[in-house]
Amino acid sequence: MQDKSPPSGIDDYHLIELVDVTKVFDTTVALSRMNLYVRRREFVTLLGPSGCGKSTTLRIIGGFEQPTDGKVLFEGEDITRLPPYKRRVNTVFQRYALFPHLNVFDNIAFGLTIAKVHRPEITRRVGAMLDLVGLRGMERRSVDALSGGQQQRVAIARALVNEPEVLLLDEPLGALDLRLRKDMQLELKKMQQRLGITFLYVTHDQEEALTMSDTIVVMREGRIQQIGTPKRIYDEPKNAFVAAFIGESNILDAVMIRDERVRFCEREFICVDRGFGQNKRVDVVLRPEDLTLVPAEQGMLSGVVMSVLFKGVHYEMMIDCGCGALKVHSTSMAPEGERVGLSVVPFNIHIMEKVGEACPA
């Protein structure tokens, strides 16, 4: 399913594997026949809208939830029935779940004391963790007296100090403000690379997924929509759902006339995609930044500017081309009401199967 060669630094060794995992709660199907593997030292992100089954996937791997059907493999061994405390994974929970009756040091040392590590060793390793997450000097603080960002670091340190094979992170940055979020994204990524730990990360923020991951798994209603590198997912979304979820895009109804010929907006375009068959209904994705503004008579499409918004680096314009409004990002600007032309190079016309036909039920 994951048709890619591993990025540098990642062994092609399947550390965790989900085989046909299905999870049903009473009447809701949270996951249906999910297949996924995670390679050693890979940073895999589960991405999808709220309720698509990201947390459930993580909880099944952590051992907090039993799959209704299917298997979980760890280093090739079936761990489906193994209780959480026997698994060599650690979790950073969605709301941190720090122990309120313990101070920062004891929170981080929790796993080591359970494992009966010797006291001097505990002190040394917790100390190293405090340095890593920048909380040196706060050992004796109560965790309630920490800011959100600091609590978040304690949660990460508490998991990492046990040197797990895999770290599961459930929206660990969800509660932080934008600025801190960005900083922590970089820090987490650096930490992951330095320590060489496998990360399975959950988020519903596509930007976060794109910046941090080696591999993104896009999910929807308990099904995997697409697995791939951030670049591949962005450039070649498999269906309209993925395209809409990852970045901004214009999605148009189209007909694939034959290989490298597609028709939309009552015009035929040359594209690079092949193998969709002849006269087949498809979706076309046009990224706003791939549409270029040209004089009206030179454009492949032409339309009237409906609105203009200044977005800092670029202008965002909605242009009515008669086949729906297209969103265009451009550094140059055409005033509202003006007729303009749009052009797009064949390479940037992305053809996708129609959603319903892409994933047979």
Place this chain on the structure above:
Amino acid sequence: MKRSSFAAPYGLWMLVFTIVPIFIIVYYAFTINGAVTLDNFRMFLEPEFVGILTFSLWLAFLCTLLCLLFGYPCALFLAGRDMRRATLFVVLFVIPMWMNFLLRTYAWMTLLEDTGLINRFLEWIGIGRKRLMYTENAVLFGLVYNFLPFMIFPIYSVLVRSDRNLEEAAQDLGANAWLVFLRVTLPLSLPGVVSGVSMVFMPAVTTFVVPRLLGGGSFMMFGDLIENQFLTTGDWNFGSALSLIMMGLIFISLGILHRFNPDAESNGAVW
């Protein structure tokens, strides 16, 4: 009208039925026939009276210990994951509490009697009658039975609101069920335990009806002693002194309990 004035009726109630009586008690405790003296307290130092206090404290201690030993697992069970089962049992525990405790104690008397249900059952299975009523154990049993809900509910109310994520976090960090309980559940439920202990221990020290009914008057408790001074002997001065000693003890034990309470401010327990 200021909001605080809504509390006026309660303030009046407190004044008439709590503050004023306390002053009256203090007055009686430190006087005999209007003359200021410490004799009332000196009288208490007689071995007989000290013995009664020690016995009361000992019985209350045993009662609290047993309530804790039975009550904690009950609370744990009630606060368990299965909500439907728990609700049923909560109701089963609450129903007896709706009955007056005197009624409950009388019910037990008929059960424990020499010719009561339990003895008939013992006879029937061939063990033979046992003397159950009017023993120290009968008193202890009656106290535990009456006070058990007061131990269970504060603990239950803390446990039921506890964050399940914390238990999962502990499991995640390698703790098995027992260690999760020992390292997380138990320490976090301490506020409930402290409030349960104080809700059982204090009333148990001062109780007098249960020991009289189930103990048949053969065991004098501190509560009985105080009651006797006011209603039988008519020595209000000595009775007041005893009451003050009792109050002192209650404050001391509250202080001790407070020290054990990890977060006295934010404890969500019943009181």
